[in-house]
Amino acid sequence: MYDRESRFKMEDTMNAGRIEYTEKHVMHMAARRCDVVRISMSGAMLALLTQTNLPTEFVLDIPDARIMKIGCVLMRQNANNTVDVRFLRLLTQKELDRVFIFSTHPAHKDKKLDVRSW
Template sequence: MYDRETRFVMEETLNHARIEYTEKGVMHMASRRCMVLAISASTAILGIVTQFTIPEQFCLDVPEARIDRIGCVLKRVNVNNTIEARFLRLLSERDMDRIFVYSHHPAHRDRLLDLRA
């Protein structure tokens, strides 16, 4: 299914984020901190310690940009403590702009948030 979809351009960013998932069925909710290193409308690369078991499905929160509970599916675990996650829905341009405005990456230093939109 994902092979036939159009690929969106990944753009580097540095945002603090959190993944939330359930452990042991529905009994226990766990969360881990991570960094969003690159993002597109359909995919994100997250920097996280991969020494623990990463679930196949989780929710991504970006608290600085006030974006809550983006459903994700794990695509790939890389050796350099990064994972590639696929979003269950495409991010809107407004959400992408919010992420870039609150990014710590030097390329996004001059971005401003449009309050009228």
């Protein structure tokens, strides 16, 4: 299903994120911190601090940009503690701009916040 969808261009970013998922068949809720390294409207690349066994489905929060509960599907887990994920819904351009505004990446240092669009 995900290989038939259109892919959007990934852009470099640096935002803090949080992954939440259930362990042991809904008995325990776990949360891990991560960094959003690259993002597009349909997916992202996340960097984790340690090697963890993530489930195939989880929820991503980007608290700086006030984007909560983005459903994700794990596409690939790389050896350098990064994971490629696809979103269950497309991010809007407004949400993507908010991610870039709060990014600490040097490519987005000139982004301005339009207060009227919130």
